[in-house]
Amino acid sequence: MMTELFTAMNIAGCTVPNRLVVPAMVTNTCTKDGIVTDRFIKYIEEKAKGGWGLIITEDYAVNVNAKGYEMIPGLYNDEQLEGNKRLTETIHKYESKLFCQIYHPGRQSSKLVNGNVIPLAPSAIKDPICQEQPKEMTAEEIKSIVKDFGDTARRCKEAGFDGIEIHAAHGYLISEFLSPFTNKRVDEYGGCFDNRVRFLDEILEAVRKEAGKDFPVIVRISGNEYLLGGRTEAESFELARHCEEIGFDAIHVSNSMYASAPIDQIIAPMYTKHALNMEVSEQIKKLVNVPVIVTNRINDPKMADTLLKMGKADFIGMGRGSLADPYLPEKAKAGKFDSIHYCIGCLQGCEEKLLTGDSLTCLINPRVAREYENTMEKVEKGKKVMIIGAGPGGLTAAYTAAKRGHAVTIFEKKNDLGGQFKSAAYPLGKGELATFVSSMRKALMALNVPIHLNTEVTEELIQNEKPDAIIIATGATPFMPNIKGIESDKIVTAEEVLLGNYDVKAGPVVVCGGGEVGGETAHFLSQTVRDITVVEMQKDILNDMMIMTKICLTGYLHESGVKVLTEATVNEINEEGVVYTNTAGERLTLPAEMVISAFGYKSYNPLEACARKNCSEVYVIGGAVKAGSALHATRDGYEAGLTV
Incomplete structure (x- = not known):
């Protein structure tokens, strides 16, 4: 009380x-x-x-x-x-x-x-x-x-x-x-x-x-x-x-x-x-x-x-x-x-945008500072809207369209909401990210939006649903480069590790990729694993992070003893570990019992052609267009929800 x-x-x-x-x-x-x-x-x-x-x-x-x-x-x-x-x-x-x-x-x-x-x-x-x-x-x-x-x-x-x-x-x-x-x-x-x-x-x-x-x-x-x-x-x-x-x-x-x-x-x-x-x-x-x-x-x-x-x-x-x-x-x-849609402290819209001279926005609320564009009034005639994917973009699209009076249904092939945003809450210091997915779930329930989990969308399903509009929010999938040994049993994705699908018991562990996902996964594992190395081909790590959070995480990685190897290009993964080339052109090997793939993400959009074949109004948003941040996904979702 x-x-x-x-x-x-x-x-x-x-x-x-x-x-x-x-x-x-x-x-x-x-x-x-x-x-x-x-x-x-x-x-x-x-x-x-x-x-x-x-x-x-x-x-x-x-x-x-x-x-x-x-x-x-x-x-x-x-x-x-x-x-x-x-x-x-x-x-x-x-x-x-x-x-x-x-x-x-x-x-x-x-x-x-x-x-x-x-x-x-x-x-x-x-x-x-x-x-x-x-x-x-x-x-x-x-x-x-x-x-x-x-x-x-x-x-x-x-x-x-x-x-x-x-x-x-x-x-x-x-x-x-x-x-x-x-x-x-x-x-x-x-x-x-x-x-x-x-x-x-x-x-x-x-x-x-x-x-x-x-x-x-x-x-x-x-x-x-x-x-x-x-x-x-x-x-x-x-x-x-x-x-x-x-x-x-x-x-x-x-x-x-x-x-x-x-x-x-x-x-x-x-x-x-x-x-x-x-x-x-x-x-x-x-x-x-x-x-x-x-x-x-x-x-x-x-x-x-x-x-x-x-x-x-x-x-x-x-x-x-x-x-x-x-x-x-x-x-x-x-x-x-x-x-309540709680602030998660990401600073991507409210601070980073200002540093580049843009106007303020918000990952959680992409409508902020755009209220003048519309009043979110109800549409005269609602449409039957099919949302494919329940990540940040899909959830935001569903919420926006439903608020405006459309009959919205979400289809998600995984067993839970959030897409990659679910695993994004697992790294140390990021637990509040889960509040976004949780509050969206509650808001969609209040709007009577059906959510079908464990449901893979097929052409037959689209034909049976007969939607007036489809919003494709299938997101992105881990990028696996074409290098020798990439199919090795010792390789797992960062998302699988964060979600606890693999028990990483001992090192040495090599994380391939020094972006936000790789850095956060290494920091997360440092609680229980003492020998971790992040390998990155660029001159610096965490280059895809907002500058304030990047500086914080860089310090945490140093404090936790995570080793960082930059300007190193991964060539091969074998029984010994990770083979890489340094700036001098030398091929060297990092010993590894487990290799974590954090090479980045690529767009995942297998349904667009099928959707367009069966529906005259189709929108593709977020990572399904181009792998990027949740800030862009929720913005796209908001705009698609307004447009249908």
Whole structure:
């Protein structure tokens, strides 16, 4: 039973209907001029429909050159007011409250997205991620940006926002002044604590002057930067007390900056422990009398309610959880926990896409940031839709088509749902992937979608079913290269090993292929096998992984003693082991009792011709088109489900 999550609480006179907060997350869906788009509004509206108590917008730029991403919003001129008035009017149709986060990225930016202007910083120290040499700010530039914050705050109030969040976390400009890691100044803005907080003090004063003393203004801070020479909890406790003393109405506790290690990052990967900021938040809550928000790696409403009951915070931020399922609060309130589509921490859509300049998306919820395209209205006349394959793409296609009113049936030749996504949950640290398949199963049951397992589709079956449309989601199969000995009894696929179909009792074991599957399988086996070698023909391993998770897994492989051999081309598998050629052209042999095939995958699509022969409307999606990630499979499934 949840006792705390759905109680109201005030932030400076603003009554928030429940304790669930959507923290700021970049979507990259506005115009280059910082104008709010219908796409942006619909994205936020979906969360308001879902019942989130407080929604905090993504970071708004305070001037034309204060952007960390090219397509983020701003309120630095009056032309930007109209769209934001439409945004606040839209959200105020619901119970949710809407705060506008305002920021300057500081050194965590680039000329490429920032009007070809050199990033500013308290000290000229390059960020290791953005790799742009910043300019040390002059006193005049500091005063100018303080004024920008005040002017932006005035427009926030004029636009109808319920409050403002000043972003003083995550290594952005205010955070850079606060931290001795990035602030090496010797003037009145550097050195001791009182000097390093001066920039924040002046910004709040300017914001209060323009927005009024009674307008809710909260602050976001990093409780621990997890950096040698960065701010730790000890000074963050001092900072929290200071923030209350100068007049902030709530404190939002997060962590880190771009320079922090991936496991401690702002946007936590799946390997990061849940609720990593809860202890810092609890201590801050004991020190101050204003509400405290805690965020990062919290995706379960029962966990959120427990954290509240334990006194860890007053509000719980669930950014990525709100992407995976905008309706999480509504479902939790109704007790439908097994219907929630939980965030799995993969970062493939919400982070990796942004790093390449694209807009945000989500593996679990490919509709996110695309809500403006349609309303998911029911079709006038439903079709009989046959889904072949129950991997991520097929499940998403079935869910989308059924939601729109089609009569959908799934056929899967295996004895369970999920396709390769089932085995993908077996590697260490990836157990949460199973929640996607589980929640999809529940959702399809609620939509009365029949699922036929252990059923291989044949032409006869298609003829008997007489579908109006067929979606082929047969996925991909392991690629087995044409090398001598590939049919040896000592070779098994990574998927078979992960699923426990083979008992790997002793080494040496050689994993052929150093992509994500090979690396994760080697790490998984390292629990019980001490002699494991990964062989990869490229110069590096894990090249198909999102960079944050790649760095984490690389470290885990090293810690577990897994040996890695790169620039090695496998030529043969024999009784002795794996024969490979190195860069010098030498043929060498790695001893192996068992060889695991992780060479990659190839598309598997044996039914398209048969389907087209018997049905006029056929769609081929995901791995059946080209072997790739689940992100692409669910996107294809969503689009096919909309198109039928």
